[in-house]
Amino acid sequence: xxxLTQSPGTLSLSPGERATLSxxxxxxxxxxxxxxxxxxxxxxxxxxIHGVSNRATGIPDRFSASGSGTDFTLxxxxxxPEDSAVYFCHQxxxxxxxxxxxxxxxx
Amino acid sequence: DVxxxxxxxxxxxxxxxxxxxxxxxxxxxxxxAMTWVRQAPGKGLEWVSVISGSGDRAYYPDSVxxxxxxxxxxxxxxxxxxxxxxxxxxxxxxxxxxxxxxxDYWGPGSLVSVSS
Numbered sequence: 001x002x003x004l005t006q007s008p009g010t011l012s013l014s015p016g017e018r019a020t021l022s023x024x025x026x027x028x029x030x031x032x033x034x035x036x037x038x039x040x041x042x043x044x045x046x047x048x049i050h051g052v053s054n055r056a057t058g059i060p061d062r063f064s065a066s067g068s069g070t071d072f073t074l075x076x077x078x079x080x081p082e083d084s085a086v087y088f089c090h091q092x093x094x095x096x097x098x099x100x101x102x103x104x105x106x107x
Numbered sequence: 108d109v110x111x112x113x114x115x116x117x118x119x120x121x122x123x124x125x126x127x128x129x130x131x132x133x134x135x136x137x138x139x140a141m142t143w144v145r146q147a148p149g150k151g152l153e154w155v156s157v158i159s160g161s162g163d164r165a166y167y168p169d170s171v172x173x174x175x176x177x178x179x180x181x182x183x184x185x186x187x188x189x190x191x192x193x194x195x196x197x198x199x200x201x202x203x204x205x206x207x208x209x210x211d212y213w214g215p216g217s218l219v220s221v222s223s
Contacts, residue, residue, distance in 0.1 A: 033208065035210075044202055045144075046213070051209075057211070088151065090152070090209065092208040092209055095154070095166075095168070096142075096154035096157070099151070100151045
């Protein structure tokens with residue numbers, strides 16, 4: 001099983017700043033099969049990124065992502081209060097596993 | 108627009124059974140694999156099951172294999188999750204999601220509580 005680790009656990013930033021979230025895999029994630037989801041309090045997860053760097057429909061270009069192999073990054077520029085959420089990475093290269101999440105608090 | 112709506116959750120005793128349903132609309136249902144993902148209170152996400160678009164292939168993690176069964180009725184645009192021999196650790200919000208790799212749409216979730 002591919003285990004995903006995310007850091008930091010919590011990120012507290014001000015509006016307008018940039019957030020950088022990391023996701024590490026215990027084994028190589030092949031064929032760019034990594035996604036990111038945003039989950040606001042009390043809501044279902046929402047797809048942000050698939051295929052390592054492809055923004056989902058309706059996701060603003062403030063969200064960008066990159067990586068390969070075992071190291072992946074999600075960046076959120078010009079943070080807005082509505083970006084406050086937990087962000088999960090997800091690999092679908094070998095079965096399906098999720099990272100523990102990074103909580104982003106924008107205020 | 109794509110909509111997914113889960114139903115069937117509730118309180119069940121350990122060892123009991125429950126069936127969740129997920130009604131889908133807004134896309135060609137039989138073309139897509141469908142997935143169930145769960146989230147224990149205050150915890151992260153766990154993949155529970157996936158079924159192919161035609162319904163002929165299904166997969167499970169070891170944590171639920173032999174206890175949970177996923178199925179679908181493409182004439183009703185609905186996917187099901189039958190859960191047997193439920194345990195306290197199965198307590199979670201259960202989400203159905205569109206897709207068999209990444210999940211581009213999710214339902215609001217249905218809470219399953221396993222407690223005596």
